[in-house]
Amino acid sequence: MTKEKEPIVITAMGAISPFGHGIDTLWSALKQGARCGTPMERVWSELQQSECPETPDNPGEPVWGMRVDSSKLVDLLGKRGLQYWRTGTKFLLGASVLAMQEAGLTSENVDPDGLGITIGSNLVGFQSMVDYDYTAITEGPHYTSPMEAPNTLANAPASHLAIRLKARALNTTVASGQCAGLDALGYAAKMVRDGRARQVVAGGVEELSPAALWVYLNARAISGGTLQKAGLPFAETSTGWLPSEGAAVVVLEQAKDALARGARPLAELAGWSSAFASSPSLEKRAAVLQRTARQALEAAGVSADEIDVVVSGANGLKGQDQAEALALRDLLAHNAHVSIAPVKGILGESYGASGLFQTLAAVCMMKHDLIVAAARKNDFLLTSATNETFTKALPWPENTQGTVLLLAQDLFGSASAIVLRRYND
Amino acid sequence: MVQRIVITGLGVLSPIGNDTDSFWRALIAGNVGTGPIQAFDTSMFEAHIGGEVRDFKPAEYFRKLDPALCGRTTQLAVAAARMAIDDAGIVGANYDQARIGVFMGTTMGNASVGEDENSRRIQHQASQPTELASHYAETYITSAIAQELAVEGPCHVIPTACAAGNYAIGWGMDMIRDGLVDVAIVGGADALSRGCFAVFHRLGGMAHDVCRPFDRNRAGMLVSEGAGVLILEDYEKAVQRGAKIYAELLGYGLACDAHHPTAPHPDGIGAQASMLRSLKESNLELDEIAYISAHGTGTRANDSSESLAVRKVFGEQADNLPISSIKSMLGHTMGAASAIEAIACALIVGSSIIPPTMNYSEPDPECLQGVVPNQAIERHVEVAMSNSFAFGGNIATIVMKRV
Numbered sequence: 039m040t041k042e043k044e045p046i047v048i049t050a051m052g053a054i055s056p057f058g059h060g061i062d063t064l065w066s067a068l069k070q071g072a073r074c075g076t077p078m079e080r081v082w083s084e085l086q087q088s089e090c091p092e093t094p095d096n097p098g099e100p101v102w103g104m105r106v107d108s109s110k111l112v113d114l115l116g117k118r119g120l121q122y123w124r125t126g127t128k129f130l131l132g133a134s135v136l137a138m139q140e141a142g143l144t145s146e147n148v149d150p151d152g153l154g155i156t157i158g159s160n161l162v163g164f165q166s167m168v169d170y171d172y173t174a175i176t177e178g179p180h181y182t183s184p185m186e187a188p189n190t191l192a193n194a195p196a197s198h199l200a201i202r203l204k205a206r207a208l209n210t211t212v213a214s215g216q217c218a219g220l221d222a223l224g225y226a227a228k229m230v231r232d233g234r235a236r237q238v239v240a241g242g243v244e245e246l247s248p249a250a251l252w253v254y255l256n257a258r259a260i261s262g263g264t265l266q267k268a269g270l271p272f273a274e275t276s277t278g279w280l281p282s283e284g285a286a287v288v289v290l291e292q293a294k295d296a297l298a299r300g301a302r303p304l305a306e307l308a309g310w311s312s313a314f315a316s317s318p319s320l321e322k323r324a325a326v327l328q329r330t331a332r333q334a335l336e337a338a339g340v341s342a343d344e345i346d347v348v349v350s351g352a353n354g355l356k357g358q359d360q361a362e363a364l365a366l367r368d369l370l371a372h373n374a375h376v377s378i379a380p381v382k383g384i385l386g387e388s389y390g391a392s393g394l395f396q397t398l399a400a401v402c403m404m405k406h407d408l409i410v411a412a413a414r415k416n417d418f419l420l421t422s423a424t425n426e427t428f429t430k431a432l433p434w435p436e437n438t439q440g441t442v443l444l445l446a447q448d449l450f451g452s453a454s455a456i457v458l459r460r461y462n463d
Numbered sequence: 464m465v466q467r468i469v470i471t472g473l474g475v476l477s478p479i480g481n482d483t484d485s486f487w488r489a490l491i492a493g494n495v496g497t498g499p500i501q502a503f504d505t506s507m508f509e510a511h512i513g514g515e516v517r518d519f520k521p522a523e524y525f526r527k528l529d530p531a532l533c534g535r536t537t538q539l540a541v542a543a544a545r546m547a548i549d550d551a552g553i554v555g556a557n558y559d560q561a562r563i564g565v566f567m568g569t570t571m572g573n574a575s576v577g578e579d580e581n582s583r584r585i586q587h588q589a590s591q592p593t594e595l596a597s598h599y600a601e602t603y604i605t606s607a608i609a610q611e612l613a614v615e616g617p618c619h620v621i622p623t624a625c626a627a628g629n630y631a632i633g634w635g636m637d638m639i640r641d642g643l644v645d646v647a648i649v650g651g652a653d654a655l656s657r658g659c660f661a662v663f664h665r666l667g668g669m670a671h672d673v674c675r676p677f678d679r680n681r682a683g684m685l686v687s688e689g690a691g692v693l694i695l696e697d698y699e700k701a702v703q704r705g706a707k708i709y710a711e712l713l714g715y716g717l718a719c720d721a722h723h724p725t726a727p728h729p730d731g732i733g734a735q736a737s738m739l740r741s742l743k744e745s746n747l748e749l750d751e752i753a754y755i756s757a758h759g760t761g762t763r764a765n766d767s768s769e770s771l772a773v774r775k776v777f778g779e780q781a782d783n784l785p786i787s788s789i790k791s792m793l794g795h796t797m798g799a800a801s802a803i804e805a806i807a808c809a810l811i812v813g814s815s816i817i818p819p820t821m822n823y824s825e826p827d828p829e830c831l832q833g834v835v836p837n838q839a840i841e842r843h844v845e846v847a848m849s850n851s852f853a854f855g856g857n858i859a860t861i862v863m864k865r866v
Contacts (some may be wrong), residue, residue: 201856253596
């Protein structure tokens, strides 16, 4: 993304998370450092009672996850259509309805041909597909539901959302693993910049279905143990991800369009980049992540020394976290004031949605002038991380532009970075 | 001055051929590649016909990864990408590997991994290897390609159902224009999926013998598999290195019906918007389009709404425009479909031969009349348009030109 004159800005946010509906519950969890989690049921298919494989490394021990309470979504979405939407679709529709409300965008003032949708997501169709196939071959093809048919696809939430919002400019789902959220933002920003859409609802969504959990377990991203040891960013003792679910959404538009309609920009999406490490070695992954970050900074026209906060993608899976720590050590070598905020220590790892949750965390920090779930660079570099390392709430450093770097790495080698900064007229 | 993007490499695996030459020969000969499905037992279904890639030996295309630990969609994608990159002569062309990206569409991803797990559980067999199970994740499709080809630019899977190939092609074009990559490996892949077959079977949209796009007696689509990959490069750089150029990609258009989860808008409003947007971006007048590669699935709803949309956009010209749906020969290769159709378009503008729509016997007044029936024709095509539509009303159109 090359730097252009007209900034792309975030004008609204919405979330359905394990902490509740909306941004406030998310922000208050981040401020308090409150983790939550429940033991996960490990069945492969919702229709079939056989258990999925034992945790490869700690057989018999529970795995933990952060679940969304879906019971109140009906208040937000109404009853119409609800029975035909899978969990992930409900999350995305809920978060998007909240974001559209905050943006002040309604069917009265939005041109459907100018409204686009871009969603980062990976596993939302998998459970439906497994169940559809299972029903067809065990009970018979006529026992499957025609209404369930579209839900077997990875872009089902985005498609249902387009119908709900009457968004006709474009409808894209991006599946780049843990990078999908940041890549969806990069894609959306490009669509807005090129005029393919006037506003884009850019989001991420994932659900903790048994089938999704099966993928995470087989990828050895999660393992059994206690909640206290799951999902601790940069910590030696961490047992892997604390997997999470939900949807996070922002509305993106060109600053001039936002201002013309009286909307208040919350932050500028100043740069994005993405790359791939073609071998899984720690050094290669660290080098590629660092290159990605530098490319995003260059697109934003800022240097690594100007970063105030890194909203890190670290999630407690050692290989991924070590690569990021290595990348940050080099990238931030000459930056004296930067803080590291690995927010997944509180929010969990929501895979395709995580980049959007990082974005919401970053914008909240800018808005409240407070860096949370964070440590100063030296505390991060000099000590071995523990449960207590990233609990500080730090004031925003003075006389800075308000620049935040967001990072993501995928299990299979992708890396992405976004640069956000405070919007100034 | 808009940067010119050209297509310099092609790779395809399909029910009518597993390399570009045999695919093209079969296509213009009108070979129908669909038939009784071998990949899984169809006895519980009332339909039994589909399209399969036959005699595919993944090991021939893999040099680093173990193909047995990849789902079939990934295997097909890697094979097509390897073919395309070899065809374009990218290796040794002095490109920085960090500036080569991979952008692939898919509908079902590696659904076969989930389906195999179902079969194993029903038969009380052991689970699949953990690596194979974790490689279900759609992002592994581009990750496997990038690892095999040792490229390190952005890698994105765009799972926008049956329009995914064109979405990926458009995004790859954007990535070059945006300066993030010099070469974009773009396309789509989908292996035959039992779950996908069950979906279309339940929706009642499947043919029982052959696919008859735009025919009055069309009875539905056929689920199929394949992979198509194209290499996109900057025109100047391609000329400089003496690359063979198949066609120039002029632009793309996206749209969404926002109407129904599985049915197209009856007036094809998204299709109209998408075609118009692709024309505007390509800076073309309507009468410059010489051929349309139709989405043409062979269902009643698709072909009539697509016809209506083309008539609304092109007016009086619509029924004189040569069109074909190669799905009559391949079946519907899902996320690969628009990528394979893009390959066909690149070959059409280069060769001045238009492949036929097979199985066509009776025109339908509700459908376009310019269908090229049952036999390829010679016709100079300066500019071709290719449509793709998907569940959720997701639509993407691309336009390419002879160079």
